[in-house]
Amino acid sequence: MIDWKRVDELRDEIGADGFAEVADMFLDEAEGAVKALLRGIPAEEVEGQLHFLKGSALNLGLSELAAICQDGERMAAAGEGALVDVTLVASVWRASRASLLGGLATDRAGAA
Numbered sequence: 001m002i003d004w005k006r007v008d009e010l011r012d013e014i015g016a017d018g019f020a021e022v023a024d025m026f027l028d029e030a031e032g033a034v035k036a037l038l039r040g041i042p043a044e045e046v047e048g049q050l051h052f053l054k055g056s057a058l059n060l061g062l063s064e065l066a067a068i069c070q071d072g073e074r075m076a077a078a079g080e081g082a083l084v085d086v087t088l089v090a091s092v093w094r095a096s097r098a099s100l101l102g103g104l105a106t107d108r109a110g111a112a
């Protein structure tokens with residue numbers, strides 16, 4: 001679900017403080033995107049929301065979320081945005097978020 005190697009690479013690239021800032025910003029923005037998908041947005045906007053989620057998820061190592069979003073993005077690009085299972089996207093988002101936050105908390109506790 002989480003590519004911890006990617007998480008470590010990003011943290012090494014931008015530093016612990018920069019990583020915390022990027023992760024917080026992503027988590028906030030991704031939550032908004034997922035809520036918009038669940039609320040029901042026009043089918044033509046689904047692709048853009050999924051593209052955002054996919055790209056950000058890839059940057060943070062959320063590989064399962066990125067894969068689900070990529071599949072949905074392809075469907076939306078083919079004109080099938082209304083068929084994207086947004087509840088699955090939301091479910092994978094919640095699990096990925098919990099796993100990332102749990103892993104980061106454990107990592108911080110180990111560093112203390």
